[in-house]
Amino acid sequence: MDFNFTPEQELFRQSVREFAERYVRPRIKEMEEAKDVPREIMQLMAEQGFYGLRFVEEWGGQGGDNVMFAILNEELARCYMSVAARCMMQCLMGTEFINLCGTEEQKQKFLVPAIKGEKYGTMCMTEPAGGTDLGAMQTTAVRDGDEYVINGQKNWITGAHAVDFYTVAAKTDPEAGFRGVDLFLVERDRPGVEVGKKIDKLIAFASGCYDLFFNNVRVPADHLFGGEEGQGFTLLRNILNDIRVHTAALGLGIARAAYEESVEYAKQREAYGRPIVRWQAIQHKLARMRIDIEAARLMIYYAAWRMDQGLPVNVEAAACKWHITEAVLRVVDDATRIFGAYGASMDMNIQRYFRDARWLLYGAGTQTMILNIIGAEIRRE
Numbered sequence: 001m002d003f004n005f006t007p008e009q010e011l012f013r014q015s016v017r018e019f020a021e022r023y024v025r026p027r028i029k030e031m032e033e034a035k036d037v038p039r040e041i042m043q044l045m046a047e048q049g050f051y052g053l054r055f056v057e058e059w060g061g062q063g064g065d066n067v068m069f070a071i072l073n074e075e076l077a078r079c080y081m082s083v084a085a086r087c088m089m090q091c092l093m094g095t096e097f098i099n100l101c102g103t104e105e106q107k108q109k110f111l112v113p114a115i116k117g118e119k120y121g122t123m124c125m126t127e128p129a130g131g132t133d134l135g136a137m138q139t140t141a142v143r144d145g146d147e148y149v150i151n152g153q154k155n156w157i158t159g160a161h162a163v164d165f166y167t168v169a170a171k172t173d174p175e176a177g178f179r180g181v182d183l184f185l186v187e188r189d190r191p192g193v194e195v196g197k198k199i200d201k202l203i204a205f206a207s208g209c210y211d212l213f214f215n216n217v218r219v220p221a222d223h224l225f226g227g228e229e230g231q232g233f234t235l236l237r238n239i240l241n242d243i244r245v246h247t248a249a250l251g252l253g254i255a256r257a258a259y260e261e262s263v264e265y266a267k268q269r270e271a272y273g274r275p276i277v278r279w280q281a282i283q284h285k286l287a288r289m290r291i292d293i294e295a296a297r298l299m300i301y302y303a304a305w306r307m308d309q310g311l312p313v314n315v316e317a318a319a320c321k322w323h324i325t326e327a328v329l330r331v332v333d334d335a336t337r338i339f340g341a342y343g344a345s346m347d348m349n350i351q352r353y354f355r356d357a358r359w360l361l362y363g364a365g366t367q368t369m370i371l372n373i374i375g376a377e378i379r380r381e
């Protein structure tokens with residue numbers, strides 16, 4: 001058993017941290033105010049090779065593993081969640097189905113430019129009527145000769161305004177519940193695709209979530225991922241564990257940022273003539289934060305390592321997501337208490353961690369659904 005990161009992984013962590021400190025941190029205020037991530041920052045991440053980290057060299061990727069990808073997500077989120085979220089969307093949910101089951105031509109046309117930062121993608125599942133219950137999805141895709149015609153509305157779509165293509169979930173068989181859901185590649189410039197209003201939200205101001213409409217949007221039949229109808233749920237299941245572990249890594253990044261800044265603050269802020277870190281009540285908060293972070297780190301990198309070994313990870317990935325969500329919410333809450341009134345100041349980072357941590361409640365499935373998944377696995381054991 002070896003708990004050490006390899007020298008290559010340590011070096012990679014260092015390089016991501018340096019990138020974030022140099023190019024992202026100085027622009028956080030600007031991005032929070034603009035409520036968007038500028039294209040230059042997205043492009044800089046491409047130049048660092050982040051978007052190709054998970055993909056094989058044949059398509060211009062780096063052939064990196066899940067441990068490396070978790071490091072990327074953790075370090076970017078430690079600096080700024082909105083950028084980390086947009087990066088993860090580009091590396092994983094926005095491009096993974098092209099990687100897994102796109103045609104050679106689709107890979108050349110979308111995946112290769114996405115790795116270079118020339119094209120961007122995002123994932124469109126959630127609808128106004130709900131995100132959890134896939135079977136209730138109302139967007140439809142109807143076969144018409146050599147094409148599918150897509151109709152429906154999505155919402156909460158991260159980066160919908162700034163991408164070139166979408167992976168869209170739609171029902172090919174409205175009677176078949178969640179098994180009737182399929183996934184389609186839809187270019188943004190197809191007639192009938194319309195980006196709607198931006199959602200004003202508490203979390204990750206700059207990640208940019210939008211409504212999205214599909215009005216009689218025609219795509220060629222080979223834009224159906226998986227080649228035949230009824231594959232959507234199975235395809236989705238293939239990447240859910242990845243999404244859960246890497247969403248947890250985002251949470252770990254936020255928790256670390258809140259903890260590190262709390263330690264620093266507690267050492268310099270004085271009350272009753274001594275730094276507040278000397279008071280046991282403050283130490284206990286910091287201790288609990290540290291415990292949560294140590295446990296989170298072990299769970300995330302263990303699950304990532306299991307994925308890299310090709311071992312089953314259903315319970316580990318879901319447990320990661322559930323535990324880290326609860327842990328990061330505790331950590332950011334304690335951080336706001338240690339900072340006193342400054343925890344509520346919009347000029348400090350702590351309020352941002354407090355808000356952004358709540359992403360984990362929804363991304364990669366709600367906490368209730370994660371418990372359902374673990375429960376179902378226990379039942380089957």
Ligand SMILES: Cc1cc2nc3c(=O)[nH]c(=O)nc-3n(C[C@H](O)[C@H](O)[C@H](O)COP(=O)(O)OP(=O)(O)OC[C@H]3O[C@@H](n4cnc5c(N)ncnc54)[C@H](O)[C@@H]3O)c2cc1C
Nearest residue numbers: 123124125126130131132133156157158203362366368369
């Ligand atoms: C910042 C942000 C970014 C997002 N980005 C994207 C994106 O890019 N693409 C995308 O498709 N979506 C995105 N989403 C949407 C997200 O995936 C959904 O919020 C999530 O799937 C939950 O769906 P919902 O919000 O509609 O909740 P609902 O499905 O309406 O659930 C509401 C509540 O009911 C509970 N519930 C539901 N079913 C059950 C059950 N069977 N048993 C017990 N409890 C249940 C849930 O746990 C939850 O607490 C984003 C959301 C946020 C906040």
